[in-house]
Amino acid sequence: MASNNPTPPDSTRRSERSRRAIYDAAISLVVEIGYPRTTIEGIAARAGVGKQTIYRWWGSKAEVLLEAFLDLSEQAARAVPREHEDREGREGCEDREGCEDGEARAGRAGGESQGIPDTGDLAADLRLVLRATVDELHDPKFEAPSRALAAEGVVNEELGRRFVAKLLEPQLQLYVDRLRSAQEAGQVRPDIDPRIALELFVSPLAQRWLQYTGPITYEYTDALVDYALNGLSPR
């Protein structure tokens, strides 16, 4: 990354402008003409930079796109869940002991890694994060590029696996962490594998989004959390 090199302020600003232009060009091209027809040359032309500028920072178009998309996801993540946390995280916390104050929670959620709130109430925390994901999936700015990359990932195993390793799996690990802390608190069965368990509420939402198998609403994700935690069999 250029930002790791010591560079004078002007050059840094210029680099940042170029990087931003390249991300924007990559995202808009993959939306407009699809992943297979998007090229480094096309991205360079659209961004108004030389293609050597792109090759200096990235090894392939897949890498440019993955980073552009990671950047987009971070923007979306910064914009959406904190608003939710402010609105709903506090409500969910009102009547419980050992509840963190809003500041500590907001601090962690707003940090580099988004994290999943831990108010001590697993159901409330999961409902909150999944509702934020519903909003993100409905965000048009996010939808077209993520669909284009996801579609390519379905038929292009190498890209699919990189997409998962770089973008999806780190997000899923946040659920693993939250479920582990719930296990330690005795709120999740000790015998379950958190990496599989998270899929009971994350994958249904992903499939509805990827395959148009049903509406995506807060009521829906709330039901997923209830069914997953309490089970389908009568208690």
Place this chain on the structure above:
Amino acid sequence: MASNNPTPPDSTRRSERSRRAIYDAAISLVVEIGYPRTTIEGIAARAGVGKQTIYRWWGSKAEVLLEAFLDLSEQAARAVPREHEDREGREGCEDREGCEDGEARAGRAGGESQGIPDTGDLAADLRLVLRATVDELHDPKFEAPSRALAAEGVVNEELGRRFVAKLLEPQLQLYVDRLRSAQEAGQVRPDIDPRIALELFVSPLAQRWLQYTGPITYEYTDALVDYALNGLSPR
């Protein structure tokens, strides 16, 4: 459909040969060059029929492909789950009352609609069907065309919705029926919506397959059934 018209045997056989050739051509083209570049003309040329033959039976390439894929899925469904039923359905049934005999079960499973076995043991029945799905997802004949169609469905909403309405939703409704009968038998909470509940075990498998988010094994699908029915929270 040509087979609805009264035609002499020779003509019917010729129609069937053409239909089969068209299905095979459609599937192999979408695998080789992708959905967007597959055309009616290309399918006709590969199948060795005139394109008017295709237009007489289908309105668009999407319809040809959906039917070709439906036919492929039916072939796969006929080939795989019955073998499983023979091997495992009986074991699962040994120690329960009201268990159907193997013949009745095999008769239903081999019929037009695949159905989900109802031995009275919901967990065993779901494990059986999901293991059969694991086998199907690993079948190379099935994998490439279903990936190609699924990928196009992600970015082409109209195709995606037809794919779901014609192929996926009828399969999901079999789970709805099985969960309803389990609800009537008191094995599933009366307050759950079966159409959402089925996603707790179906969607994780779908996402692992579509997005390469993890290995697809019997142990995995068995765990999904356990987690979904019994819940993640301690009982």
